Amino acid sequence: MTQHHQDQHEPAAGNTADGRIKKPRHKKFQTQSYGERMAADAAAASPAAGEVRDDTARGERRGGPTQYSDRGVRSYDRAPVKGYRAERANQPRREDDRPQYRRDDRPAYKRDDRPSYQRDERPTFKRDERSRDERPSYQREERPRNERPSYQRDERPRFERSDRAERPTYGRDDKQHTKRDEAPVDLGTVAPDNQFAELGIAPRLIQRMARDGITTPFPIQAATIPDALAGKDVLGRGQTGSGKTLGFGLPTLMRLAGGRTESRRPRGMILVPTRELAMQVHDALEPLAHVMNVSLKLIAGGLPYPKQIDALRRGVDLLIATPGRLIDLCEQGAADLGAVEIAVLDEADHMCDMGFMPAVTTLLDMTPASGQRLLFSATLDNDVDTIVKTYLKDPVTHSTESGQATVTTMEHHLLVIEPGHKQSLTAELASRDGRTIVFVRTKLGADRVATQLRDRGVMAAALHGGLTQGARNRTLDQFKDGSVPVLVATDVAARGIHVDDVGLIVQADPAADHKDYLHRAGRTARAGGKGAVVTLVLPHQRRGMVRLAESAGVDAEPVRARPGDQLVTELTGGNKPSGYPVKLPAPKPQRFGKGGGKGGKRFGSSRPGRGHDSRGGSGPRRSNGPRRTDGKSYQH
């Protein structure tokens, strides 16, 4: 191909002065796909990066780098198409799959930076308008009959379709029907000295909480509830386990009670950083929401779309959501945040770090500025500050605790160890009776340490974000019900997750900063219980760790330690790992019912089920998923 010939077909690329062809315009479309990112992560963490990779690894199945980049590049290599279709055909084949908020390739004059609720063309879900056809019938082309997505389709003839009453109950979680059934509130049963009443909480909420033994507000609740009820923006700071959930939950429910919520336009939104946390907040608020006739819905990734979309369409008062899925639903037009009266940001310091910030601001931008905003956080640092400045109006700040380690029932130990002892020491510490959480730095590390512990006779399971949602739930359930006493986790479990009676936290990899340290430590000594936090420190980490402990307000001197030392024995109660490998308890077999019966209804199911992986008991395991990485070597 001559130079002349080439120029003919690449006029758009434009030449630079030195005669080289500029980068093609669609270079920007070559962003990493999800599968690619995962593969890249794995490759980066593995010492074998760049060498021959196992073809059955995760990346391959999800459309790994080889396949994908081939596809992306092909449009350059192909002979250019001429003629009227040229422009279209020479476009890259791949769609841009970045989320809307990260895609701003339009020229500045075309951009619209106004929040969506201020724009005229709101991206609402326009099924109704679309189905209306103004043209005379002879001009209409035949449309396929079933345009609705499969989950909305009803194939049966109309006369056979069931009415509301016959719909299965799992499809009806809009608690609207309870409005009429609600018994009149008996004010007499609220104890006169109940302090929640003094804060202004509705009697029926007080009664409901009293049934669960909640009669006295925690300090953070006492501090923030009155202001939140008064409609002010609140900035609440309290340590994990200090009762923040009710601190924002009660005012939110009070505010949303009895109002009208339009289809797809929720009036309340609670944002949390992890799916597990979303689930926990949802479960904590559900009974309370019920007595207030407030409908709520969990909106999180890893769950089927249809029920979430359906709930939104019917109209749900309050969303408890992780950012990614909620943005997704808004882009689809299934949700519209333009009617949100009260928005809550939980674990704000985490939600405001670099990775999360764009998603959070996108969502907050979609809510009306006139709405009330509550922001709760364990610590307040620079990132939180920018959110506060941008989105809160004259916020009232309440900090009940210093943000440092003030729980007196918690003891901290810094053990300076030799690198070769880390495994055996971890195993020894984890072999104690009672629940233990071992924190590690990476996903791969979590898998590796869990395997090592099981090989040494300690029943341990890994928990991290690379597992399927089903596996995450199963593991957490097993940890809660005691069948697996040791959880090896990344920082996915560092924040907010509440499990009773975790007596020991082992930081096999030290926390990255003092905030992470305190969050991890906060998994133990909850609700006044006792607990210990042991950090394994390698010699070269010692200086940094001492400084970190200082800024965390932790009073602990680094101590040299070896397996079998007296201090270690005290912490473990003298237990030693058996040395005989153990296997994880088999997941309980679950009947696989088509059409979504009861089993695995929601990822909060307390039953350990097999979820999507269910394909009968003894069949070969599908060759995917992070468990493959178990045996991979890994170095610090």
Added chain:
DNA sequence: AAAAAAC
């Protein structure tokens, strides 16, 4: 720097 958050 890792982890988390969407198919």
